[in-house]
Amino acid sequence: MEAVEIRSVVKRYGTVTALHGVSLTIGDNQFFTLLGPSGCGKTTLLRLIAGFEAVSEGEIRLFGADIAGLEPNLRPVNTVFQNYALFPHMSVLDNVAFGLKMKGIAEGPRRDRAGKMLEMVHLSAFADRMPQQLSGGQQQRVALARALAPEPRVLLLDEPLSALDLKLRQAMRVELKQLQEQTGITFIFVTHDQEEALTMSDRIAVMSNGRVQQIGTARQIYEAPANRFVADFIGETNLLPVDVETVVEGRATVVLPGGHRVLCPAGDASPGKHHLSIRPERISLSDAGDIRAVVERVIYLGTDLQILTRLPGGTPLHLRLQNSARIAVPVAGATVGLHLEEGAARLLVD
Amino acid sequence: MLATKTPDTGGTARTTPLLLPTWVVIGVFLLVPVLLMAVYSVLTKEFRGGVIWEFSTAAYEQFFITRGLFGDEPAQVEWTYIGIFWRSIWQAAVATLICLIVGFPTAFFIATRPPASRGIWLFLITIPYWVNLLIRTVSLKFLLRDKGPLNEAMMGIGLISGPLPLVNTNLAVQLGLFYSYLPFMVLPIYAAVERYNFALSEAASDLYASRWVTLREIILPIVKPGIIAGCILVFVPSLGAFLAPDLLGGAKTFMIGSLIEEQFKGSQGNWPFGAAIAMILMSLVLVVLMFYARSAAKGRP
Amino acid sequence: MKGVRHYPGFLALTVACLVILYAPLIVVTIYSFNDSNSITAWGGFSLRWYTDVFTGPEAPRFKSAAWNSITLALIAATTSTAIATAAAVAMVRGGRFRGKSLTFALINLPLMVPEIVIAVATLIFFSAIGLTPGYLTILIAHVTFCIPFAYLPIAARLQGIETNYEIAARDLYASRAQAFRMILLPLLSPGILSGYLLAFIISLDDFIITNFVKGAGMETLPTAIFGSVKQGIKPNIMAISTLMLAVSVAFVSLSYLINRKGRQSA
Numbered sequence: 001m002e003a004v005e006i007r008s009v010v011k012r013y014g015t016v017t018a019l020h021g022v023s024l025t026i027g028d029n030q031f032f033t034l035l036g037p038s039g040c041g042k043t044t045l046l047r048l049i050a051g052f053e054a055v056s057e058g059e060i061r062l063f064g065a066d067i068a069g070l071e072p073n074l075r076p077v078n079t080v081f082q083n084y085a086l087f088p089h090m091s092v093l094d095n096v097a098f099g100l101k102m103k104g105i106a107e108g109p110r111r112d113r114a115g116k117m118l119e120m121v122h123l124s125a126f127a128d129r130m131p132q133q134l135s136g137g138q139q140q141r142v143a144l145a146r147a148l149a150p151e152p153r154v155l156l157l158d159e160p161l162s163a164l165d166l167k168l169r170q171a172m173r174v175e176l177k178q179l180q181e182q183t184g185i186t187f188i189f190v191t192h193d194q195e196e197a198l199t200m201s202d203r204i205a206v207m208s209n210g211r212v213q214q215i216g217t218a219r220q221i222y223e224a225p226a227n228r229f230v231a232d233f234i235g236e237t238n239l240l241p242v243d244v245e246t247v248v249e250g251r252a253t254v255v256l257p258g259g260h261r262v263l264c265p266a267g268d269a270s271p272g273k274h275h276l277s278i279r280p281e282r283i284s285l286s287d288a289g290d291i292r293a294v295v296e297r298v299i300y301l302g303t304d305l306q307i308l309t310r311l312p313g314g315t316p317l318h319l320r321l322q323n324s325a326r327i328a329v330p331v332a333g334a335t336v337g338l339h340l341e342e343g344a345a346r347l348l349v350d
Numbered sequence: 351m352l353a354t355k356t357p358d359t360g361g362t363a364r365t366t367p368l369l370l371p372t373w374v375v376i377g378v379f380l381l382v383p384v385l386l387m388a389v390y391s392v393l394t395k396e397f398r399g400g401v402i403w404e405f406s407t408a409a410y411e412q413f414f415i416t417r418g419l420f421g422d423e424p425a426q427v428e429w430t431y432i433g434i435f436w437r438s439i440w441q442a443a444v445a446t447l448i449c450l451i452v453g454f455p456t457a458f459f460i461a462t463r464p465p466a467s468r469g470i471w472l473f474l475i476t477i478p479y480w481v482n483l484l485i486r487t488v489s490l491k492f493l494l495r496d497k498g499p500l501n502e503a504m505m506g507i508g509l510i511s512g513p514l515p516l517v518n519t520n521l522a523v524q525l526g527l528f529y530s531y532l533p534f535m536v537l538p539i540y541a542a543v544e545r546y547n548f549a550l551s552e553a554a555s556d557l558y559a560s561r562w563v564t565l566r567e568i569i570l571p572i573v574k575p576g577i578i579a580g581c582i583l584v585f586v587p588s589l590g591a592f593l594a595p596d597l598l599g600g601a602k603t604f605m606i607g608s609l610i611e612e613q614f615k616g617s618q619g620n621w622p623f624g625a626a627i628a629m630i631l632m633s634l635v636l637v638v639l640m641f642y643a644r645s646a647a648k649g650r651p
Numbered sequence: 652m653k654g655v656r657h658y659p660g661f662l663a664l665t666v667a668c669l670v671i672l673y674a675p676l677i678v679v680t681i682y683s684f685n686d687s688n689s690i691t692a693w694g695g696f697s698l699r700w701y702t703d704v705f706t707g708p709e710a711p712r713f714k715s716a717a718w719n720s721i722t723l724a725l726i727a728a729t730t731s732t733a734i735a736t737a738a739a740v741a742m743v744r745g746g747r748f749r750g751k752s753l754t755f756a757l758i759n760l761p762l763m764v765p766e767i768v769i770a771v772a773t774l775i776f777f778s779a780i781g782l783t784p785g786y787l788t789i790l791i792a793h794v795t796f797c798i799p800f801a802y803l804p805i806a807a808r809l810q811g812i813e814t815n816y817e818i819a820a821r822d823l824y825a826s827r828a829q830a831f832r833m834i835l836l837p838l839l840s841p842g843i844l845s846g847y848l849l850a851f852i853i854s855l856d857d858f859i860i861t862n863f864v865k866g867a868g869m870e871t872l873p874t875a876i877f878g879s880v881k882q883g884i885k886p887n888i889m890a891i892s893t894l895m896l897a898v899s900v901a902f903v904s905l906s907y908l909i910n911r912k913g914r915q916s917a
Contacts, residue, residue, distance in 0.1 A: 052552050052655070072555040085553040089571045098567075099557035150557065362748040368741035369754055371734040372798060376757050379795040380769065383776035387768070390775050400778060452671075455664040462656035471665075473907060478672040480903040482856040484873045485892045488880055489675035492682070492889070499678050532672065551655035561658060590765030592859050597880065607767050607859075614774060614863065621775070628771045635765055 001064050003028040003154055003186040004049060009058035011044055011210075018044045020210045021058070026188060026203075028063075031180045033189045035197040036207035037233070042190045045207075046156050049188065050079050063153060073102070078147040079156040083163070084139045086131035092142050093118065093127040099150035117145035120179075137168045144179070154186045161196065173200050194234050198222065206230050228348050231277040238278045238317050244271045244347070252347060258312035260291045264345040275348045280306070280320040282344030285330065289337030293317055295330045305329065309336065384632075391625035401621050409626035431609070435630070438605040441520065441595070442588035445527035446535075449584045452528070453535035454577065460536075461543035472540070479533040487593045490529055494522055494598070518600030526594030527584075534583035542576025543569075575646060582642050586635050606631055676896060683889040700890035707887060709879070716875035720855055723790055723871065728851040731797035732805075735850075736843055738798070739805040740831075744814075761796040769796060770863035777864060784866025792864050793854045800853045801846035804910070808842025841909050848906040852899060 004026040011019040019041045026032045034042035047053050049060060051072035060068055067075055078099065086095050097114035105113075118124045121141040131139055140160055147155055157176075161169045177200050180187045191197055197204050198218040206213045206221060206229075214226040225231035232239060243255040244266075252266035254276060264276070285307075293309035296316075305321045307330065319338070321327055330336050394406040416428035460471040478486065493500050494516040504510050516522050546569065554564040570577075592607030599605070606627065613624025686697030704713060738758060742751065761769065769792075777788050816838065820830040858873040865874060872895065879888055 050552075050556060052555075072552070073558045073560055077556075079553070079556045081549055081553060083549065085547070085549040087550060087553070087568055098554070098559075102554075102558035102563065146557070362750075365741035365745040365748050368737040368745075369750075372738040372754070372758060375734060375795055376760060376798060379773070379776070379791055380760055380764075381757070383772035384764065384768070386779055387772040387775050390779075452664060452668050455658070455661040456668045458658065459661040459665040474669060475672070477900055477903060478676060480852060480899045481676060481896050482858075482873060482892075482899065484856070484858045484877055485679075485895055486675065488876070488884065488888065488892060489679040491880075492884055493675045493678055495884075499682075529672070529675070532668070548655055555655055561655070564655070565658070587765065590767045592767055610767055610771060611863075614771065624771060625775065628768045631765060632768050635763075639763070 001028070002026065002061075003030070003063060004188065005059070005061040005064075006045070006049075007059040007061070009045070009048065009060065010056045011041075011048060011053070012056040018210050019048075022207075022210070022212055024205055024212055024215055026186060028186055029184045031177065031187045031189065031200055031202045033191060033197045033201040033204045034207060035191060035194060035204050036213075037192055039209075040207040041210040042192075042207050043158060044210075046079075046158055046188065046190050049154070050077055050156050051075050076153045077156060078150060078152040078154075079158065080140075080143050080147045080160045082158045082160065084131075084143040084160075086139055086142055086146070088131055091128050091130060092123065092134070095131065095142060096146045096149050098146065103150060114145075114149055117149045118142075120148075121145045121175075136163055137172070140164065140172070144176075148179075148183065148185070152185065154188060155180075157187060157189045159190055159192070161191070162193075169196075176200065198234075206233065208233070224346065225277060225348065228275055228277075231346070231348060236280055236318075236320075238276075238280060238283075239348075240276045240278065240315060240317070242274055242276045242347075244269050244274055247271060254345070254347065256291070256311065257315035258291075258293075260311075262291075262340060262345055264347055265343075267347055267349065269347050269349050277346045277348055278317075278340065278344050280318050282341040283317070283319040284339050284341070285319070285321070285327070286337050286339040289339035291338040291340070292335055293338055295332055295334050295336055297332055298329060309338070387625045388629055391622055391629045393622050395620045395622045400619075406622070409620070409622035412620075412623055413626055413630065431627070434604055434609055435606060435634075437603070438589055438607075439634075441523055441527065441603070441605060442585050442591075444520075445524045445531070445588050446581050446585045448524060448528045449532050449535040450577070450581060453532055453580065454539055457536045457539035457580075458543050461540050461546075468544075472537075475536055476533050483530055483593055486529060487526055487597050490526055491517060491522075491597050494525070517598060518603070520599075520603055522598040523595050523603050523605070526598040527588045527591060530591065530594055531584040531587055534587070535580035538576045538579035538583065539573065540576075542573040542579075546573055578642065578645060582638065586638060589635065590631055679889045680893045680896065682886065683893040685886060685889075700886045701894075703887045704890045704894070709887065712870065713872070713875055713891065716870040716872045719786070719869060720872040723786070723793060724851045724854040727790060727793035727797050727854040728801070728847050730794045731850045732801040732843060732847045734794075735798050735801035735846055736805055736839075739802055739809050740835075743806055743809040758799055758802055760799075762799050766859045770860045773860060774863045784864055785869055788864045788866070789861055789869065789871070792860050793857065796857075796860065797850040797853055801850040804845040804849060804906075805839065805842045808845070808910075809839060812838050841912065845906045845910050848902050848909075852902050856899070 002025045006022055006024050006026075009019055009022045010017065022041070022045060034045060036042050044053070048055055049062075051067070051070060051074075055068055059066060062075065062077065086092075087098065090098070093111065093114050096117050097110045100110045100113060115124065115127065118127055121144055123138060123141055123145070126134060126138065126142075131142065134142065140163075143160070160176075161172050164172060173196060176187070176189075189197075189200065198221075201218060203215065203217055204221055205215045208229050214221055214230045216224075221230060222234055225234060225237075228239060231237050240257055242257070245253045245255055245261075247253075247266045247270060250266050251263050252269055254262050254264060254274075256262060256276070291311070293311050295307060295309050297308045299306040299308070300323075303323055305323050305327070307319045307321065309317050309319070311317055317338070390401055391409050392405055392407060394402040394404040394408065396402050412428070413431045414428055415425045416430075456475070460468060460475070463471055492498055495501070500516070501510075501514055504514070550568055550572070551561075551564050554568045555561070559567065590607055590610075591605065592611060595603055595605040596608050596611075599608075610624050610627050610631070612618075613620045613627065683700055684696050684698065686695040686699060704710060738754070741748075742754065742758075745751070764772075773788075773792050773795075774784075777784060782788055812835070816834050817830045820834045821827070825833070856873060857871075858877060861871050862874050862877070865871065870878070872891075876888060876891060879885065
C-alpha cells in the first residue's frame, strides 16, 4: 500500500488557486522530496498532508485511509517546522516528550523514549536546557527528535535546513538520509534547493505554479527533463529555440540557431518550433566538431572552465569543461568546433 | 553609516531645558504633595478639618487599634478599617477575575482576526472606555436599578417575578469595577497574543494536542506576562476606586475610596487619618507592583 | 479543520462583552429621548430633556459647569501637551543623559499612583501652601496628570520617525532649531494632535481629583452631574450624559483617524 496518495487536490485561497489538481503517490519507506521555487505550492501541499489546512477539492489518503476531514492532532503524521517551533517555555527534553505526553504515555516511559531520541540526534547533554540556549543546528535536531518520538508513519519536513549555514547543512543532509534509512519511516521533504533534493531523495516531484511538472529519480529529472521548466530549474542547461524539420522512426532532424543540423530522439515532438536542452558538461571542444561557434569569454572556476560561446546568429551556448592540463584553452574571439555527446541533446515539446 | 546614528541633540545640557517644565510640574505638584501627605499622616488632626503641626501617630493608631468607646480600655485590634481594606481587596480581586474570564477570550479572539479587521474590533472595545467614567457608572446604575430597564425586561419576559435587587450589592460594585477597567485587561492580553507565534499551536496540534490542551499547555504559559499585566492594571485601580462603590454600592459594600473621601468632607473630616489611609493604600499598591516587577524579571531568562 | 486560531465560544464571549459594554450607554441614550417625567416608563420620543438641559431650571448651573470644564480642558490640554512635547523630544531624541530613567519614572508617576491618593495629596498640598481651592487649583492638578497622557502618543509617534530627515536637513545647513521647526514638528504633528485630544478628554472627564480640589463654589460638568445624581437620576442627566458620550466618541474617533492618516504619510 502506498504511504500517501494525493488525488487531484485543488487548494484555493479566496480567488487565488495555490494548487491546481495535484496528483501523486508516495511509497512507504521512501525519502520523497517536493522541489520547486518559492510560491510553487510545495509547502501548501505539505500543510494539507499535515492537516493545518483543508483541501478545496480532491482526496488525500494515508495508507489507504481518507484523512481529508481529520484534525492534525488525529493524524499519525508529524512535522519538522521550518523555524523549528520549539516550545520556548519547556526544556529540550519536555519538548521532545510532548507528543508522547499527548498520547497519554506515562511519565517514566515518556522520559525514557525522549532520552533515546535525544541520543539519536546526539543531544543528550542538552536535555535540561531551554531551546533559546541552543544553536540553530541544535534546535533543528531537537525539532527532529520531537517529531520522531511519537513514531509517526510519515514525517513531514518543511525546508528544515534552510536556516543553517552551508557546512552544517551538508552534514545534516547525510544525517537525515541515514535517519530515514534507519527508521524506515516515509520522509516527505520540502525544499527549493535542487542540490539538496538531488543528493537526498529516492524520488523527487518538481513543482511550479501549483502544478507537478515531473516526478522521478534524481537521474531521471536531470537527464530527461520533461519540459522547459524542469530542464532550466535543475542544474544548468542551454535552452536553444530550434526547428524540427523531420521526424523519421523516432529520430528528429533539428535545426539549431545558426543553421547546423543535429539528430536526436524525437520523443513526442512533431515538426515545428520547439526547444532543445543541452547540458553544458556534455559539450566538448573538438577541431573536428561540425558546430562552429565564436568564443566570447572563458571563466576560470577552479575545478571547471566555463566557456561562453555564440553560435552563428548570436545565440549563446555555454560549455563546462573539467580543468586539466590537456586542454588548450581557447582565446576570446577565436572560432572553435563543438561536439555534442551522444544523447546530450534533449528535445522539449513546447 | 551616517543615517543610522542618533542625531546629536542629546547630552545632559541640551535635554535639561526641555525636561525642566516636566520636572517642575510633576515634581512640585505630585511628588511633593505625596511626600507632604506622608507627613500629614503623622500630624494631629484639627477639629474643623486640616491639621495642627504636631507630631502624632494617632491616625495610624486609629486605623489599627481600638481602645473602646471612651478610649480607656486596653488596646485591641481595630478590625473595622482592616475589614474595609480586606473587603476592598476582595472586591478588586473578584472584579479582576471577572475581567479575566471575559477579557481573555475577547482579547484572544480579536488578536486572531485578520489584520485588517483587528483595528476595528479594538476600536469598538475601547470606545466605551473613552466615555466619562462617571457617565458609564451612572448608566450602569440606571440599567441595574430596581425600576431599571434590566429588571423591567427580565420581569417582562417572565424570567423573574419581582425585581432583583442588583444595586447596592457586592455584585453591582464588582460589575461596576469590571465595567470601568475591562479595556485594561483586554489590551495587554491582546498585545501578548498578537506576538504569539501560532506555529507553536500547529506544532502542538501536530503532536496530538487538542486545541484546549494547546491553550492550557502552550498558549497560556507563553502569554502569561500579558495576563499578569492585565490583572495588575485592573486590580490596582479597583482597590482605590471611588465611583463604582459609591454609586453602585451601599453601606455594606463600603470601600477604601469612600473611606478616604469621608475624611476630607467638611468639618467631620480627619485629615491625618485620611492621609494615613491613603499611605496604607499606596503601600499596598507598591507591594503589588513590586511583586509584578519581580515576576516580570523572573520571566526573562 | 478550523485552524489553530479557532476556539469555540470565544466569538460568543466577545460579542457578549461588547453587548455588556454598550448596553448601559445605549439604554441611557434611548431614555434621554424619553418623553415622560418618569425615567422608567417610555412615553414617546422627545427632545424635551435636551432643551431642559439648555434652558430648564438647572441649566445655568450646568452651563457654568460646562464652561468651566471646557476652558479648563483647553488650557490644561494646551499646557500639558507643550510640556509633554518637550519631554518627548528630550527622551526619544536625547540619546543617553543623566537622569533619563528617573525622568521616565517621573513622567509615568501620575499613572502609577491611585487617583484617590493623588486627589488627597494634591488637596493637602494646596491647603498647606495656603492656595484657596478653585479654578487655579483644578487647573494645576489637571495639567499635572494630563502630562503622561499627552506624552504617550507623542513619544510613540516620535519613535516612528526616522532620524534621517533631521540629519539630511542639518547636512543642508539648517540649524538645530530650523530642523526641528521645519522638519520634525510637521512630521510630529499628528502625534501632538493626538496627545492634545487625549489630554483634553482626560481633563474634561476627570472627577475624583477635581472633586477633591475644587472647593465649595466651583463645579465642573462631572462634579455637577455627580451632585445631581446623588439626588436621584433624572431624565435631564441622561440627556447630558448622552451629549458627553457623543463628544467623547467624536474626539476619540478624531484622534484615531488622525493617527491612521499620520501613520500612512510618514
